[in-house]
Every structure is written in structure tokens, then in C-alpha cells.
Amino acid sequence: MINNKSELAQNLWNTGSMGCPILDFHGHMHEYSAIYFPASSPEGMLKTMDRANVRMLMYCSHLALYDPTDDKKYHVDVVKKYPDRFRAYHSVLSRYTDPEKAIREVEEYPDVYLGFKFLCDYYAVPLSSPVHDPFFKYLNDTKKICLIHTWGGSPYNGVDEIRKVVEKYPDVTYICGHSFFGDENHAFDVFKDAKNVYFELTAVPLMRGFVERIVQHIGSERMLFGTDLPWFSTFHGIGTVLSADITDEDRKNIFYKTGDKLLSRYSWYTPIDK
Amino acid sequence: MKVYDCNLTYGFNVSKRSHELCETMEELCKHMKNAGLTGGLVRAVSSDTVGVNFGNDQVASEIKNSDLDLWGAWSIVPSITNEIPSPEEMPKLMAKNKIGALYMNPEAHRFLAIPSVMKDYLTMADKRKIPIVFNTAWGISINDVSNLMEAFPTLTCILAYHSLWPNARTNLPFLSLYPNLYLDTSYMLDDQGIEYVIGKFGADKLIHGSGFPELYIGQQMPVVKCADISDKEKEAILHGNFEKLMKGADLK
Numbered sequence: 001m002i003n004n005k006s007e008l009a010q011n012l013w014n015t016g017s018m019g020c021p022i023l024d025f026h027g028h029m030h031e032y033s034a035i036y037f038p039a040s041s042p043e044g045m046l047k048t049m050d051r052a053n054v055r056m057l058m059y060c061s062h063l064a065l066y067d068p069t070d071d072k073k074y075h076v077d078v079v080k081k082y083p084d085r086f087r088a089y090h091s092v093l094s095r096y097t098d099p100e101k102a103i104r105e106v107e108e109y110p111d112v113y114l115g116f117k118f119l120c121d122y123y124a125v126p127l128s129s130p131v132h133d134p135f136f137k138y139l140n141d142t143k144k145i146c147l148i149h150t151w152g153g154s155p156y157n158g159v160d161e162i163r164k165v166v167e168k169y170p171d172v173t174y175i176c177g178h179s180f181f182g183d184e185n186h187a188f189d190v191f192k193d194a195k196n197v198y199f200e201l202t203a204v205p206l207m208r209g210f211v212e213r214i215v216q217h218i219g220s221e222r223m224l225f226g227t228d229l230p231w232f233s234t235f236h237g238i239g240t241v242l243s244a245d246i247t248d249e250d251r252k253n254i255f256y257k258t259g260d261k262l263l264s265r266y267s268w269y270t271p272i273d274k
Numbered sequence: 275m276k277v278y279d280c281n282l283t284y285g286f287n288v289s290k291r292s293h294e295l296c297e298t299m300e301e302l303c304k305h306m307k308n309a310g311l312t313g314g315l316v317r318a319v320s321s322d323t324v325g326v327n328f329g330n331d332q333v334a335s336e337i338k339n340s341d342l343d344l345w346g347a348w349s350i351v352p353s354i355t356n357e358i359p360s361p362e363e364m365p366k367l368m369a370k371n372k373i374g375a376l377y378m379n380p381e382a383h384r385f386l387a388i389p390s391v392m393k394d395y396l397t398m399a400d401k402r403k404i405p406i407v408f409n410t411a412w413g414i415s416i417n418d419v420s421n422l423m424e425a426f427p428t429l430t431c432i433l434a435y436h437s438l439w440p441n442a443r444t445n446l447p448f449l450s451l452y453p454n455l456y457l458d459t460s461y462m463l464d465d466q467g468i469e470y471v472i473g474k475f476g477a478d479k480l481i482h483g484s485g486f487p488e489l490y491i492g493q494q495m496p497v498v499k500c501a502d503i504s505d506k507e508k509e510a511i512l513h514g515n516f517e518k519l520m521k522g523a524d525l526k
Contacts, residue, residue: 001309001310001492002309002310002492002495002496003308003309003492004307004308004309004310005308009492012496012499012500013310013495013496013499016499016500034439035439035440035442035443035464036440036442036443036464037440037464037465038442038464038465038466038467038469038470039465039466044466045465047466047502048465048466051500051502052500203438205489205490205493206438206489207294207488207489208294208486208487208488208489208490209294227465229465230465230466231439231440231463231464231465232440232463232464232465233463233464233465233466233467233468233497234465235496235497235499235500235501236463236493236494236496236497238496239490239492239493239494239495239496239497240490240493242492242493242496243309243490243491243492243493244490
């Protein structure tokens with residue numbers, strides 16, 4: 001039954017559905033050199049999303065993160081084909097930045113892009129590098145969202161790098177992908193009162209007790225569900241949240257309520273909890 | 275539905291933080307019951323920290339006190355030092371103590387896990403269909419596993435390849451090459467990975483595991499329960515294959 005103390009867990013075990021929608025804030029798409037994916041196309045990913053009741057996936061295609069030629073073609077067609085299911089983060093390839101073009105595309109397709117994705121570890125460029133300033137200035141002015149790959153101890157997107165940017169651009173909404181895995185206690189201290197800094201759960205399932213500690217130190221109102229889909233099974237993430245020693249109210253915040261509030265700033269979004 | 279877990283550990287480990295551990299058998303059983311588990315294969319981490327005999331004795335004596343259907347896993351080291359029961363003595367002692375499988379932790383016990391060194395135990399296990407657990411989170415490298423399986427290709431074994439990333443390219447060749455190798459689902463993180471493996475190899479090759487207490491005890495249950503496979507296939511993964519393995523060994 002997964003967890004005898006959770007009604008959501010019992011629902012899932014007994015009926016195959018928790019009866020709770022999910023908003024997934026950390027996804028990808030398409031093939032990737034280091035991994036074999038059974039299902040990395042939009043249609044393949046939708047099969048999992050449908051079964052898991054994932055209303056919407058916010059993603060940045062692997063192609064857009066590794067091929068600097070054209071972000072649009074990897075995102076616009078997919079989101080326009082499935083407008084109720086996908087939204088994209090425009091990639092920021094730190095060594096190939098063209099902020100003017102990127103911002104123009106985000107402005108040109110407001111129904112496609114919800115903001116930017118930063119993957120600094122993979123490009124070996126610190127988040128606080130001046131090359132990122134135009135993007136954060138734009139995000140700060142427009143109140144759009146960014147997803148940042150964060151990892152404990154990283155000189156590129158560890159706690160100290162995120163802190164520098166948060167202090168410089170206080171009005172941006174930061175989604176910290178992987179919740180500073182490995183240096184989370186430091187992150188809890190630094191971002192405890194930073195209301196615009198959200199902790200996202202991809203990779204968190206790989207350390208038992210992590211979910212509980214984020215709830216304890218940051219609160220489920222600042223936690224977002226994420227899977228790296230098509231990397232990790234959505235049901236693996238669900239199983240983690242259902243297994244954690246937290247309340248079903250916390251679980252609902254993580255699965256969709258926190259995200260529902262965040263997305264309500266976009267005109268294209270119809271809130272679940274309207 | 276019965277659910278077994280082939281990847282459970284308990285015991286004190288002074289080099290880890292307490293929230294990463296499940297320190298006692300009582301605590302383990304409490305977690306198992308809350309998750310609705312019927313039983314499982316359990317090892318005592320003290321085999322790796324205190325000593326191989328201490329841990330093996332501990333798990334054998336403590337699973338007897340549980341009302342769950344628990345099977346112990348015993349750690350083995352090279353027979354040359356005569357520390358543990360010999361390959362000839364081992365089956366009878368396993369039967370007496372409800373020990374369902376053997377495993378190696380060459381990292382903790384500091385030995386070479388190579389075919390020539392472990393030949394006597396592995397030949398015995400191979401003949402008797404005694405499962406060997408190869409769990410890379412328990413101190414054996416995937417290269418060691420590969421070399422051992424090349425030397426003993428019909429060995430009955432459970433493979434758990436611990437990785438932060440989806441790992442089909444590493445796991446699937448093992449399933450393809452070795453007829454009696456089962457894959458523990460603990461680290462099968464890939465989206466639609468279960469469906470893919472079943473489509474290629476059938477449901478008889480997967481065994482539900484959690485990796486508890488490092489990982490959450492219930493986190494892989496939805497992966498199986500909600501997979502796009504038949505109920506019969508789910509039952510095979512959640513309990514049928516485990517029961518078949520535990521009862522299939524010749525321990526006479």
C-alpha cells in the first residue's frame with residue numbers, strides 16, 4: 001500500500017490513481033547522448049503523464065540545451081500542438097548566449113515560454129557570470145520564472161552562486177532544480193526566508209529523508225514536483241512523495257498547489273484550484 | 275496483493291547519519307508493515323562494519339523474531355581464510371536459518387571478487403540455484419559483476435546497479451546474456467523502463483526492491499503498480515519471482 005498513513009497513497013494503490021493532479025516543473029524531451037530513453041517524444045511522454053495525472057510539464061528539450069542553433073524549433077511546435085500539456089523554458093547556453101534573440105523569442109511566443117532554464121554545471125560557467133545578466137534583468141522586470149540546475153558544492157550553480165544572483169535580482173522567481181542535492185542544509189540556512197526561491201524535487205528521491213527535511217526547513221508551500229522526464233519515472237517521484245513522512249496536505253502542495261499559484265501569473269494558465 | 279522487497283538493509287553504521295539508517299529489526303519491520311510489505315530479503319549492515327560472522331549471525335537470529343516473511347542474506351568472503359562456513363556446509367546452514375541468498379562486499383571485506391578466488395562458493399551456488407545478490411550499493415563494482423557472470427553464466431543472481439542516472443545500457447545486456455539473472459527494480463528509475471524490459475524479456479526477470487533505508491521503502495511500488503503491463507506481470511514482479519527464487523534453491 002506504499003504508506004498506510006496516507007490517503008493519497010492508499011488511493012493510488014487501490015485504484016491506480018491518487019485523485020490528485022500533478023504539475024511537473026522539471027522536464028526534458030528528445031534523445032540524449034548519455035542515456036537510453038524508452039519514450040522521449042512528446043507523445044511517448046504523454047503516455048506517462050496521462051497515467052500519472054500530470055496536467056502540465058514544464059520542460060526544456062535536450063536539443064535546445066546542447067545545440068545552439070535554434071531553440072524555437074525544439075519548443076514552439078510541441079507546445080502549440082499540445083497547449084494544455086506542455087510549456088517550455090527557453091534554454092540559456094552560457095557559452096553561446098544571444099540574449100537579445102532569446103528574449104525576443106520569449107516575447108514573440110508568450111504562450112510557449114514561461115521563462116529560462118540555466119544549466120551552468122554542464123557548461124562550466126558560473127550562474128553569476130555577467131553573460132547571464134541580461135536574462136536575469138529581463139526575468140526581474142517581467143516576473144517570469146527560471147529553472148536553475150542546482151547541485152551541492154558546484155562552483156557554477158551551488159548555493160553561493162545562486163545566492164549572488166538572488167541578491168542582485170530579488171524579484172525573479174527561482175526554481176532550484178534538484179534542491180542543491182548534497183548541500184541542502186547550507187541551502188536551507190541561506191534561502192530559509194527567500195520567498196521567491198523554490199525547491200524542486202528531481203533527484204531528491206535518491207536520498208531518503210530529503211523530502212521531509214525540505215518540508216521542515218523551507219515548507220511545502222515552496223516545494224515543486226519535478227522528474228526530469230523522460231529521465232526518471234513520474235511514478236518514482238510520486239512514490240517518493242507518498243512514502244515521505246509528511247502530511248497529505250504537504251503532498252498536495254508539492255504535487256500541484258504550489259505550482260498552481262506560481263503559474264497563475266500567466267494569462268494562458270487556468271488554475272486548478274480556481 | 276502480496277509484495278516482497280529483495281533489497282532491505284538494517285543495522286547501525288557509525289559512519290552514516292542516523293536519518294539515513296534503519297538501525298534495528300524492529301524499526302525495519304515497522305517500516306515494512308506501514309508500506310504493506312509481506313516480507314523480503316534482509317541483510318545486516320554489521321556484516322560490513324563489524325565483521326562478516328557477526329552480521330550473518332545477527333540477521334539469522336533477528337529475522338526469526340519477526341511476524342513478516344523475512345529471508346536473510348549472508349555475506350561471503352574467500353574460503354581461504356576459513357572464516358565462514360565452507361561451501362559444503364553452507365546450504366544446510368542456510369536452510370536452518372532461512373537464509374535466501376548470498377552476497378559479496380569486496381570493498382568492505384577487502385578481497386578480490388574474481389572468478390578464481392570465489393570459484394568454490396559460486397560453483398556450489400550455481401549447481402544449487404542459490405541466489406547471489408550483486409548490489410553495487412553494497413560494495414561490488416559492475417565490472418566485478420561482469421567478470422563473475424562471464425565465468426559463471428548460469429548463476430542464479432539478483433543484480434542491483436546503483437546509479438544516479440537511468441542505466442538501461444548497463445543493465446539490459448546482463449538480462450540478455452544471462453538466463454538466470456534477475457534485475458532488482460530498486461534503481462530502475464527510467465520512465466517506462468519496466469514496460470520496456472517486460473516487452474523485451476518478459477515479466478520473469480524483474481524483482482521488486484526498494485533499496486531501503488538509503489531509499490524510501492515505498493517509492494518503487496507505484497512504478498510497478500501503475501506500469502502499463504498486465505496484472506499477472508505486476509504480480510510476478512511484486513511477489514511471484516521473489517517467492518520462486520527463495521524457494522527454488524536446493525539446500526539439502
